[in-house]
Amino acid sequence: MVTLAEVAKHAGVSASTVSYVLSGKRSISASTRERVERSIDDLGYHPNAGARALASSKTNIIALMMPLRTDMYVPVMMEIAIAVATAARAHGYDILLLTGEEGPAAVRRIEGSALADAMILMDVELDDERLPLVRGAERPVALIGLPGDPTDLTCVDLDFTATGALCVEYLANLGHRELAVIGEAPGVYERHTGFAERTLSGVRSRARELGVRALHRPCLGGYPAMAGTLARIFDERPGTTGFIVQNEAAVEPLLNLLRQQGRAVPEDVSVVAICPDQVATQASVRLTSVAIPAQEMGRRTVERIVAKLEGRGRPEVQLLEPELTVRASSGPAPI
Structure with missing residues (x-):
């Protein structure tokens, strides 16, 4: 990598002169500036972040x-x-x-x-x-x-609070009265991560307003964890017909497990996801979703x-x- 000293030698000036040309902190004659800039171009010199910071207090x-x-x-x-x-x-x-x-x-x-x-x-x-x-x-x-x-x-x-509320309102308007939220891994809620907590707040608030029951269960994702979570949901709320999923790793396991249980999507159970469009459109059943922008x-x-x-x-x-x-x-x- 070309150094400032090599640029100075090539231009026939001192290293401090090259530094002043780069920083603009001192007046340098036009001919000297042109000679230094020509050497910089010829040698392909690029000042590193530290040099830029020292010269101009700006790193870009x-x-x-x-x-x-x-x-x-x-x-x-x-x-x-x-x-x-x-x-x-x-x-x-x-x-x-x-x-x-x-x-x-x-x-x-x-x-x-x-x-x-x-x-x-x-x-x-x-x-x-x-x-x-x-x-x-x-x-x-x-x-x-x-x-x-x-x-x-x-x-x-x-607006994750509005996102949670929107999912509940959509399913409620379709007649679903028993909803389950399959959330992120437990650690996400233990840390009180903003997006997950705010989604859950929006779900619960809108569910109360609409007289809908909403159950929340965190999930690690993957088939074993999803199987246990799904079994628990249907054990506690056997009438669940609407799922809100905020866990990309749980999407496909959920769809496959519902299929194995003989629950057709969307005839028996509806699923709404909060996920990237790519996840929603590439799932085995194309998912109704709120995209992450x-x-x-x-x-x-x-x-x-x-x-x-x-x-x-x-x-x-x-x-x-x-x-x-x-x-x-x-x-x-x-x-």
Whole structure:
């Protein structure tokens, strides 16, 4: 890799002169500047993030904190991350991806270094332990997710409370009075992860309003766990005819187990999923679903961060309205 010293030697100037040309902090004659810039082009020199930070206090890098947990559906997380990276690149920024479960330590590491100009946090919990540091951070921060108290924070998310309510309302309008929510893995609720807790809140609130009974059971996903969860649901609520699934790993096991039990979808049982469109359309029965708008979430979050970096941003919460797409997995409740 070409160094700053090699550029200086090629241009016949000092290393400090090259640094001043790059930073613009001192006036350099036009002829010297042209000679240095020609050497930079000829040698293919690219200053590293540390050099850029020292020269201009700007790295053109945004840190994306995305803990990869075994009980979360990673493809959705990666789709959001790719959307963030694509949108950031369009604005001239690169992404520094942090995937470890460091919590506040990761925020401190970015805040106390010249690694990035701003931070985006994913996997937000209702009482996220990173929030006190975020509120006091000098660098702009945005959250993909909604904590319990979003005061003074910039957040972008699907409106999961409205999502849960929409699923209940749709099934209730079809005549279903006994619903079961097959949720994420137990650990997701133990951490009080925002999207899961808010979906459940929306389900329960709307079910009460409509006089519908809704049972919630977390599930690890996979056939053994789904078999146990389904058996428990029908043991406790044998009249269940509507399922709301917020667990991508449980979708296909649920459909297959219902089939094995002789329960036809949607004639006997209706299934509505909260999942990416790809999961819904590729299931063995095309699923009625509320999509996770990963592209839109990533794009809007980057726009909010860039606005903050340019001095135009202010704390705000943007919740995307859920849209339910009817497919083959739902129908009127059996008579």
